[in-house]
Amino acid sequence: MRYRLVARERASRPMMLAAPFIALGLTCLASLILFAALGKPAGAALHALLLRPFLSWYSFTEVLLKMAPLLIIAQGLAIGFRANVFNIGAEGQFIIGAICASALPVWYPMGGVPFMWPLMVVMGALGGMAYALVAAGLRTRFGASEILVTLMMSLIAIQILNYLLLGPWKDPMGFNFPQSVMFPRDAILPTLFAGARTNVSLYFALVASALAWVMMRHHFQGYQLQVGGMAPRAATYAGFDKRRAVWISLALGGIAAGIAGASEVAGPMGQLQRSVSSGYGYAAIIVAYVGGLNPIGIVASSFLISVVYIGGDAATVSAGLPVAATQVFQGMLLVFYLICLTFIRYRIEQVPGVAVRA
């Protein structure tokens, strides 16, 4: 017996909204089985993973701290994804953004530069954008796949970071550790709550979400990008500029990742380190898709993934889960979500025994 997928006439809207929740449920179920197979206390692990972050105010502010970079990067990437421009290298743009922002405190370690942290955020944004636009140039000039170019440029970004931290930017008083000087006080983003590390980058992310929503819902440029993504030949027919879509998509993704990178060094890190990104650039891809590439959905999904990050830390301590468990959980969430989407858009049909012609 053979089966095939047949496109449904129209995807059910309630099911589209339910899909992330179904995916979350399935992920929990699969995690329980996986954790139990690892010989860990599965119930306790899941409890730590999903509920612990809500049980204290401090861990909740940590969730918000994680959420800020994920949210802003995912908003930037989602715009490109809807236009069929796949920027997979937000990780690299994040790192370059962090490096560009760090230049200022590295050169002026005593501070005293007017508007120091806002300037750093702007430098981070410009750096991330410039780095992403290399891929736009290669794509529009030579037809190079932006997927491969952005992905590989992430590896280059890591090497640039290594070079700086092992060489010219290494803290002379830092006992030879590969990290920069600690940033002065005016190079650090203001925090939002006393006693918590959550900072103004959460506002950047929320403002970016609002802008993304307005652009995709009400702005003609957002409309053109969506037409290009849904029906490329209709975009050509209407005379929308394909190259412009590539430039805009990559620029926005790079700006968002660059701001996130700047906020990370000017925020919880307080210096440039080799571990500046804990995979935010890649996790944001999952955030964007689980959020249905919809600006409002992405706010929800970035919160969820942040909970899993913080809960995962707790679970490694309390339930002895391996560190990779968090990534496995996120990966399963994306896979289950994509499976759900497939069944919302298609149904399974049995192929009759005899070959059908035409």
Place this chain on the structure above:
Amino acid sequence: MTGMPALLSMHGVSKRYGKVQANAEIDLTVEAGSIHAVLGENGAGKSTLMKLIYGVETPDAGQIAWNGTPVVLNSPGEAQKLGIGMVFQHFSLFETLSVVQNVSLLVPGTRAELSARIRELGATFGLSVDPDAMVHTLSVGERQRVEIIRCLLLEPKLLILDEPTSVLPPQSVALLFETLRSLQAKGMAILFISHKLGEVRELCDTATILRAGRVTARVDPRDHDKSELARMMIGREIPKISADTTHRVAEDRLVLNHLSLPSQTRFGTTLHDISLSVKSGQIVGIAGISGNGQAELAAAISGEVPVADAGAITLMGKPAGRLSAGARRRLGFAFIPEERLGRGAVPRMSLADNTLLTAHGTGLVRRGFIRRAAERALTGRVIEEFDVRTAGPDVEAGNLSGGNLQKFMLGREIMLAPKVMLVAQPTWGVDIGAATAIRRRLLSMRDQGTAILVISEELEELFEICDLLHVLHAGHLSGPRDPHVTTAAQIGTLMTGASEGDAA
């Protein structure tokens, strides 16, 4: 019914797809040795009926009997075993394989045997084709022959032909009819699906007429004239078009000056040295069978494929060959492509958002922001004025029928008040009433001074509305001809690639 049972008889057959009753209580009887027409408009249920006979679909109710014995057909394989063969409207041949390779995919036997039988059948029934030719080198008429031969090799007793003449020039139609008559003489029954009244009257001895999924009449088509048959088919009179020939012709709006364009794809057509001009207040038609450069020419004129020589295309007197599609639209150019979904419209966007696709320059966007109220208002006007049958501007374009989507797109482009309009296959898949309305609309636009270029496979349509006719064959365009002093046969000769001298 007396004596022998009929070859095929259907009784009370119904089929429903979702909300659409495609076939309702159909009775159909086909006798051996008869050429039986199934006549109906687009959407009348002809294709569904054939799918039921050929086992592609199974009926919800009713009986099918073969030689008087009730049968249940669950697949085309079972239908073929009984002796039913079908030639589809859209061919199912592999372009990169040879004729005999294509045939051997379906018919058992060695290549050599099959080649011999293909030649033999070709000689007997006037279906000559080279078994070793690659399919992509064949003309449409030859491909159809291959399809028919492939069916005949399975020795069917009933041959179903779905709109077989829609892809053929007039001369090939005559050849096909000869073939069908000789098959009939051997006792084969033929089901001939068509919406062309003249052909049915010429060829068929029985006609079952469908309207909205039901049989409305069963007649001998030779006993009725065209307008009577049309009335049975569409349920009312066909409105007449009165072409006003007194309009004035003024300046050149679209000029092609020795336009050449290499093929963009492997099986595409290269355009050779094409010249034409369309003036304001003029409809110029391009006849010819699709696949002879029609798609390439339309894309070159619209700017979807830019041309290296800027002067090869002039719009409103300005060289436009290197301009983008958007820049050409800003000069006053509008275009209705033959592919509606995915090119002329975005299937998963609402009609309102599909209006925005090309009408964004008409005040629907202010400072970069979409004015939703204006967008919906314009969409509402298009729906109303062009009789688009839909629930409203929020319906997704992909949910409209082909004919309604065509009316929507035509309305949208006309609302732009273009100076030059290019229309490819304006009435493809549109019912007769709407087709007449569309042609009338084109004529009134012409009378208001629009320059219109129409690319169409329907010769009758072109003769009805055009002031000048060209023929596109194998990437070459014939010189302009006056349709009032040219016959369909002359145009047909050009469509098959004979030189101009032969046709005159």
